[in-house]
Amino acid sequence: MASATVAALATAGLVAVAAAPANAALPPTVASGSIEWGFKESFRNYVGGGMNTNPVGQKIVLTDPATFVGEGTAETRPYAFPVTSTRFDAATPALDSDGAVTYSFPAHYFTSTISDVRIGKVGEDFVVTADTATVATQQFGTVQPGTYEGDDTVIATIGDLAVTTDAEGAQLAGTDVTLTEAGAAVLPFYGAGAALDDISATLTLTDQVPTVTVEKTSFASDGSWQVTVRGSGFDPAAAIGSRSPLSGKEAGTYVAFGRFPTNWRPSAGVASSQRPNSNQKWAVPQESFATIGGAAAGAAILEPDGTFTVTLVVDKAAADAKSTAIVDGRYGIYTYAGSGAVTASYETYTPITFFDRADTQVFAADVEVASGVTPVVQAKVFASDLTTPSGDVVVEDGTGAALGTGTLVAGSAKVALDAALATGEHVVTVRYAGDDTRKPDSATATITVGAEPEPAGPAESEVVVFDGDAVVGTAVKLPVAVTAPGSTVAGTVSATVDGSTVVTGTLIAGRATLSLPELAVGSHAVQVEFTPADDSLAPSSSAATVTVVKGASSLDVTWPTVTHGTAASVAVAVTGPVPATGTVTLKNGSTVVSTATLGSGAATLTLPKTVAAGTRTLTVTYAGSTQLLGAATTAKVTVAKAKSATTLTLPTTVKPTAQAKAVVTVKATGVVPTGKVTVVVKQNGATKATVVATLSGGKATLTLPKLKAGTYQVVVTYGGSGDVTSSKATAKLRVA
Numbered sequence: 052m053a054s055a056t057v058a059a060l061a062t063a064g065l066v067a068v069a070a071a072p073a074n075a076a077l078p079p080t081v082a083s084g085s086i087e088w089g090f091k092e093s094f095r096n097y098v099g100g101g102m103n104t105n106p107v108g109q110k111i112v113l114t115d116p117a118t119f120v121g122e123g124t125a126e127t128r129p130y131a132f133p134v135t136s137t138r139f140d141a142a143t144p145a146l147d148s149d150g151a152v153t154y155s156f157p158a159h160y161f162t163s164t165i166s167d168v169r170i171g172k173v174g175e176d177f178v179v180t181a182d183t184a185t186v187a188t189q190q191f192g193t194v195q196p197g198t199y200e201g202d203d204t205v206i207a208t209i210g211d212l213a214v215t216t217d218a219e220g221a222q223l224a225g226t227d228v229t230l231t232e233a234g235a236a237v238l239p240f241y242g243a244g245a246a247l248d249d250i251s252a253t254l255t256l257t258d259q260v261p262t263v264t265v266e267k268t269s270f271a272s273d274g275s276w277q278v279t280v281r282g283s284g285f286d287p288a289a290a291i292g293s294r295s296p297l298s299g300k301e302a303g304t305y306v307a308f309g310r311f312p313t314n315w316r317p318s319a320g321v322a323s324s325q326r327p328n329s330n331q332k333w334a335v336p337q338e339s340f341a342t343i344g345g346a347a348a349g350a351a352i353l354e355p356d357g358t359f360t361v362t363l364v365v366d367k368a369a370a371d372a373k374s375t376a377i378v379d380g381r382y383g384i385y386t387y388a389g390s391g392a393v394t395a396s397y398e399t400y401t402p403i404t405f406f407d408r409a410d411t412q413v414f415a416a417d418v419e420v421a422s423g424v425t426p427v428v429q430a431k432v433f434a435s436d437l438t439t440p441s442g443d444v445v446v447e448d449g450t451g452a453a454l455g456t457g458t459l460v461a462g463s464a465k466v467a468l469d470a471a472l473a474t475g476e477h478v479v480t481v482r483y484a485g486d487d488t489r490k491p492d493s494a495t496a497t498i499t500v501g502a503e504p505e506p507a508g509p510a511e512s513e514v515v516v517f518d519g520d521a522v523v524g525t526a527v528k529l530p531v532a533v534t535a536p537g538s539t540v541a542g543t544v545s546a547t548v549d550g551s552t553v554v555t556g557t558l559i560a561g562r563a564t565l566s567l568p569e570l571a572v573g574s575h576a577v578q579v580e581f582t583p584a585d586d587s588l589a590p591s592s593s594a595a596t597v598t599v600v601k602g603a604s605s606l607d608v609t610w611p612t613v614t615h616g617t618a619a620s621v622a623v624a625v626t627g628p629v630p631a632t633g634t635v636t637l638k639n640g641s642t643v644v645s646t647a648t649l650g651s652g653a654a655t656l657t658l659p660k661t662v663a664a665g666t667r668t669l670t671v672t673y674a675g676s677t678q679l680l681g682a683a684t685t686a687k688v689t690v691a692k693a694k695s696a697t698t699l700t701l702p703t704t705v706k707p708t709a710q711a712k713a714v715v716t717v718k719a720t721g722v723v724p725t726g727k728v729t730v731v732v733k734q735n736g737a738t739k740a741t742v743v744a745t746l747s748g749g750k751a752t753l754t755l756p757k758l759k760a761g762t763y764q765v766v767v768t769y770g771g772s773g774d775v776t777s778s779k780a781t782a783k784l785r786v787a
Contacts, residue, residue: 079138080259084146085252087129117130148167148168152164160191179206185200207247261283304387305332305389317393412494415496443483481495510538523629546578577595634648634673638672665773695771695778697778698715726770734762766780767781
């Protein structure tokens with residue numbers, strides 16, 4: 052029996068690795084790697100040698116992504132087969148690879164291919180498995196003519212497989228590799244037990260991380276939909292419950308659909324009230340499945356390998372109802388650790404988006420038939436997005452029982468009922484179930500059985516027009532259709548908006564798109580009238596409502612260079628689908644500092660000179676108008692300190708017995724400087740006196756001490772303030 056050495060590189064050296072316990076970390080992910088093997092060196096030299104008359108490069112050919120490796124003649128070197136496995140367990144190594152090698156030796160009548168080489172374990176033996184295909188056209192030596200094929204054939208055993216791991220990955224070294232009987236049957240060049248090349252593998256590994264796959268992420272906003280969610284990399288041991296019912300146990304993961312805020316994660320300390328869901332499953336280890344109530348309570352299995360599969364119900368209306376207290380929520384599939392466990396890696400978010408299904412209208416023609424005749428109901432289905440509905444329509448009686456089903460072809464169907472009806476009038480419902488992109492609808496029709504035929508007259512027509520939405524400033528496209536089952540529709544349609552006819556169009560194949568003029572914000576009543584081209588059809592009309600909403604506005608702000616003490620102008624332009632009117636405001640932080648009224652969509656705001664120096668958060672806000680939505684933009688603006696200028700006034704000469712008066716004046720544009728000034732008296736570089744005073748109204752008078760006769764340099768320094776820069780001045784003082 053083959054033996055195996057499995058080792059891991061630890062701090063103290065190579066140590067044996069036992070089989071992983073149930074709660075050990077999940078096997079790592081294979082980021083990259085390859086299996087290196089040459090089958091049998093003597094065989095490579097034989098096929099790649101001079102006896103083979105094939106051109107160089109055609110004797111031993113690799114199929115991508117396999118490559119040659121090692122030293123030697125190009126065609127006779129071993130091969131590297133890139134690993135395709137996604138997981139690696141050092142205790143039970145199993146690796147798949149991609150690529151192939153083909154040996155072609157026409158003079159000896161054979162071609163042989165080995166592909167998809169794998170290292171694995173069968174029973175207690177480590178083995179090499181591969182797909183093989185050998186074709187021998189004539190006998191040569193012991194090889195008989197024929198085709199020798201095998202998929203997933205154990206072609207060799209590995210007598211000893213050493214596995215070492217380190218911080219970078221894993222290395223496998225297989226020795227004592229011998230051909231099996233099954234291998235000899237599909238690679239008939241050697242007998243069972245023949246020695247083959249050693250086999251090795253080098254892998255780069257990364258830790259598994261929880262990953263979620265959602266089979267579908269976009270749904271209609273008006274229904275409930277089921278979706279399959281699959282997870283992998285959820286190490287059961289990584290989440291231990293802190294509260295009932297799985298306190299101290301592997302707590303698994305919640306898998307929920309809901310509308311959560313941007314900041315929702317338990318690992319960030321967010322309260323559970325911020326995670327309202329409309330549907331949730333709880334994937335837990337098998338031993339806790341019954342504890343949390345089983346499948347009826349939403350339990351699912353979290354497998355030991357960290358995988359789960361659940362089915363969730365996605366319902367926008369239900370999520371909205373559960374999340375009324377959430378501001379700026381995001382629809383999504385969320386996962387996070389269960390039973391109070393806090394495991395950041397378990398926290399995933401998969402966005403879910405919604406779209407509005409198109410409205411539909413079903414029209415069905417009344418039917419008159421003689422007694423005993425099976426009625427045929429003609430129906431047509433229109434969609435507001437101008438697509439052609441498909442699927443089935445069902446004719447139902449007053450109890451909801453199906454009387455017949457028909458398939459829509461080009462939006463129309465003729466539904467032959469399953470049986471004749473009794474004499475009299477029967478009101479039936481023609482129902483369209485809708486589909487992923489179109490809403491359901493229904494209409495009624497009257498089937499009269501045994502009625503006397505009425506004199507022929509104009510066929511009835513019906514106008515189909517859907518309510519519309521538009522943004523102010525844009526033309527409104529109003530799709531219109533006219534239907535008259537069993538008749539050809541021709542003529543014109545006209546639209547009256549708020550009592551005034553605004554547009555007329557000619558029907559083509561019973562359809563027209565009317566372009567309404569730009570309308571103001573609000574709801575507008577639209578009446579569409581059909582005028583037939585001849586008297587074979589009766590005129591008809593239908594009403595709709597067009598709702599025009601405010602348009603989005605955009606702010607263009609020119610931020611000025613700002614210095615404290617000097618007012619600055621902020622130029623603002625507001626654009627939108629219609630001219631912007633109204634007001635704009637400027638805030639410094641949360642304080643409004645300027646307001647202006649737009650003229651031709653533009654205004655100038657004033658940033659007052661009193662804004663403190665430093666980095667300021669300034670916000671320009673457009674309040675919106677009756678036609679446009681508001682908008683705001685914020686910028687960080689640096690307000691520079693006002694530049695100061697300091698002057699020093701001294702007497703020309705003072706006597707040694709007198710104290711000189713130093714008058715200091717500090718000025719800055721638009722602001723009266725505050726703070727302290729320091730006067731230093733020096734002689735020949737040595738400080739003789741220092742006097743400090745506080746400015747008042749930008750001035751300070753300082754009395755210098757008595758000084759000995761001589762000439763002194765007097766330096767005054769203004770240290771500046773939070774809003775004004777520092778400055779200094781120098782003067783000479785003569786004491787005599």
